Amino acid sequence: MKHTGMAFLLLRDRPTSRRRGWAISLTCSAALIGAGVSACGSSSTPEAAPSATGGGITTGTGKGGEIPNNTKDPKIAALVPASLRKQGYLTVASENYPTAVIVPEGGGAPTGWEPAIAKQLGDVLGMEFRIKIVPFDSIIPGLQAKRFDIAMGQIAINPERKKVVIFVSEADSSDSFMVKKGGGLDIQKTSDMCGHTVAVLSGSVEAGAVRQANKECKQSGVKPITIQQYNDQSAANLAVQSSRAEINVGSTSTLTYVTQQHPDQFELQGSFKRSDGNITGIAITRTPEGQQLAKALHAGMNKLIKNGTMKAIMNKWNGGTGLIPESKLYP
Structure with missing residues (x-):
């Protein structure tokens, strides 16, 4: 399904057997979809599983009114590395973590404030964002191994992580x-x-x-x-x-x-509030290409903040909390 030029795909990366029974009742669209990405760290590797695609991002639930649609900004889109522009999409690692990322039971399009941000950023950059749901503690190692281009899902920015990945800030949390x-x-x-x-x-x-x-x-x-x-x-x-x-x-x-x-x-x-900071953001691979991509994402985030898109997203999905006045780049 297309949304103003951007398709949004959900790719599954591991079996769902761990969510059976009562646990599933906490992990479906009407309840909790667990596994947070307010932080990332260890070195476990995702289990291989067939991928499944979902439809476009849904904005029909949540509170705060409809989120405005953005269109491609040629100046910001030009900041995306040529190789990625030619590829046409970004591989995005994430985990189920309401209200940041909510994946319906049985698959399909994720909702929540991170997919909403991804949709709008994709529209601004003229890129498709393909979210891959992976085990929580494989995200940062996956970025380091260049299996993903970026990661989204309320990822906390702290000194330890800034040593190994680039960050573009998105929100404040507690x-x-x-x-x-x-x-x-x-x-x-x-x-x-x-x-x-x-x-x-x-x-x-x-x-x-x-x-x-x-x-x-x-x-x-x-x-x-x-x-x-x-x-x-x-x-x-x-x-x-x-x-x-x-x-x-x-x-x-x-x-x-x-x-x-x-x-x-x-x-x-x-x-x-944690002593190591409570700002969360998009994590990007620490490569020359990633450095350039981070500039595009940083410019895109600030456009969404300035034109009111981020306020609408956080009102709809996060009770109006978490909005930051300006996105920062942590290269």
Whole structure:
């Protein structure tokens, strides 16, 4: 399906058996599609699986009104490296992470604010953005191995990642604590996790924040945190639902989405800002071609901010939060 000259494809990269049963109820379009990309890190390799294409990006759900359509900007499009312009598309790594990326059960077009941004950027650049859903912790290694051109999906920008990939900033974020409804916990700050079992996404910045909190628990002489790491967000949610973990730490927008979809099972408690920064963005391969592509994406993002497209996207998909005044390039 075409949208103002840009086709948007969803390519699956691994089997969906891990999402069967109750976990699927947390990973379909009417509920949670887990596995966040608010951070990336380890070296696991995606499992090979047949790819499946979906239709164009849907803007019929969410709140905040329709998102305006942009058209190709010849000046910005000219910044795209010639080899990529000839290719006509970008391979985009991502993971399921509402509300940033929401993939319907059984496949199809992803929704959420990242696909909405991708659509508008594609229109501005005159490029097709092909999203490939991959295991969470394979994204940064995949960029380093040049399997993907870029990655999108609420990827946190921090000093460690800036050493290995280029970033173009998109949004501001925070993290929160999600617990089982009626469990009697009151978790308002990171020190409240001491003595509890916490589920986090493997390789995420939230995992790093929990590890740091655990060091502080030990230094204070109180009971440490028992940390459980999971490969996707739905598994972390299931751990809390089944009482294997007491707390899930993740992006505020994602956990808000989960609690809204399952108000009888989960509740959101306190939120916090990480010390290593809370700005998220598009990650790009660190190559000469990637450096040039980053300039095009940076110019495109600032156009979307200035003409109100980003405000409409964040109103529709992220409760009006996360908007930044200007996109920055981290070469």
